[in-house]
Amino acid sequence: MAHNRAKSAARNASLVWLIISGLILAGGLAFAAFAVLPKYMAFFNEPTVIDIDDLEDLDNLPIYNAQITGKEMFDTSYYYEDSYLFIPLSREYFGAMWTGDKFLLVRNGGVIDESALTYKGTLRELDRDESTEVVMDLEREVPETQGFFMSVVLDATDHPTEFGNLVMVVVALAAIGFGLYGVYRGFSHLTNPAKHPFLKSLSRYGDPDDVVDRIEKERVLxxxxxxxxxxxxxxxxxxxxxxxxxxxxxxxxxxxxxxxxxxxxxxxxxxxxxxxxxxxxxxxxxxxxxxxxxxxxxxxxxxxxxxxxxxxxxxxxxxxxxxxxxxxxxxxxxxxx
The missing domain is CATH 2.30.29.30 (Pleckstrin-homology domain (PH domain)/Phosphotyrosine-binding domain (PTB))
Structure with a gap:
């Protein structure tokens, strides 16, 4: 009975480990398939050229590695600054691309060059900070622009080596790697409970089968x-x-x-x-x-x-x-x- 209890405990623990590892593996694969791979496949392919007249009709956002050419470019003088202990680490600048009837907000890793009319990046919905801290502020400062900004932004800071993208890759690989290892380990222990640490730990007292038999005899007494x-x-x-x-x-x-x-x-x-x-x-x-x-x-x-x-x-x-x-x-x- 003790042997059965020991094996049952090892199998149950292995099954739990197998299920958890399987969920982590599935999550890692799903994350890679739907979040990481589409972005990196777009990064390493030719850019998707989008006509400025089609910008307001797009419904399949985000579009990675999108290339857009406007009619005019304006430096808004707005920027985000990352700092540590008051030491500036990086800046991201915002420009307004005129498309003929609307402004498209452009987020760039360098100072906005008003002579450059073509930008590449990820075309996506404005996030909350961009909407409130940039667009709404601009509309307050320049009332004539009220209602002329699109609800999307071309984020030229989104590239393969951008920190957030590298973190996504690491998370996906770590989840897949841990999941694969966990599934292998769980399946191995499930099919052969003698490999489980519960039973292997008994070897310090002798043969595990003999040990559990001795334990069971004492339990009966x-x-x-x-x-x-x-x-x-x-x-x-x-x-x-x-x-x-x-x-x-x-x-x-x-x-x-x-x-x-x-x-x-x-x-x-x-x-x-x-x-x-x-x-x-x-x-x-x-x-x-x-x-x-x-x-x-x-x-x-x-x-x-x-x-x-x-x-x-x-x-x-x-x-x-x-x-x-x-x-x-x-x-x-x-x-x-």
Missing amino acids: QEDKVGKLTLTKNWIIDEKGNNFRVMRAQDLLWVYKHVQTGRYNTKHYSLRLYDQHGEMISVGAKNEKQADEMGMEIAKHAPWALIGYDKKIEDAWKNQRNQLIAAVEQRKVQASA
Whole structure:
């Protein structure tokens, strides 16, 4: 039964991992297909030439790598400035392209050259800042332009190496890469639970099949349940949810109650168990009372273990474990005397 429980926990955990990884992979592929690839395919193809007479009839925005030639170009004197600690890092300038009956706002990475009438970039809807901070301000300053600005902007700052585009590429690749790895790992552990860390971790006690058989025999004879833990004569077992983690009682060195303070001063309790193999198990408790109950029950099963937090013990477990093991072994001798 223990073997089945261990395998079941490994399969359930693998299935959850597989589903989550699959969702991340699907999201990464969708993001790449609908947001990244169309933009970069347009960037590396010939620009889409758009006639100024067709600008107000377009409904398939955004159009990447669009090329538009106006009749006149005006520098609006508006610009956005990115700075850090009051140090200017970059500026983006705004121009107004006259199309014959309307103005098209142009966002450019350099100073607007009024002699240049052709610009390339992404044709898209005005964002909120562009609409309120540039267009509406211009219309207030120059009332004659009221109602003459189009609701679209030609963003010439949108190019393959623009920071935001590079971030999109990195996010898509990271999601796809992590998703592929997660799907492979989840499927591998699902089809062969013995590869799962739950079962592989048992190998420090011997053959995993033999270990779970020994655990099951002890559970049949007697087991004590307290909080999220199951205790047998020689084993400490955490198998709530999709977990199946075990620690041999005779290897236990140190146990203490961990308290973490969250938002609004809420406290979260857990019990931390450390053994001589360098393993640590953290077992959540629903409240402080349950954490104390688990700690007291473990103290009965392993009276030689050190109880309670102490910075010196923590340092010894990390840096001088052999000395800590020797001290606990001495406590075992005293406990059996």
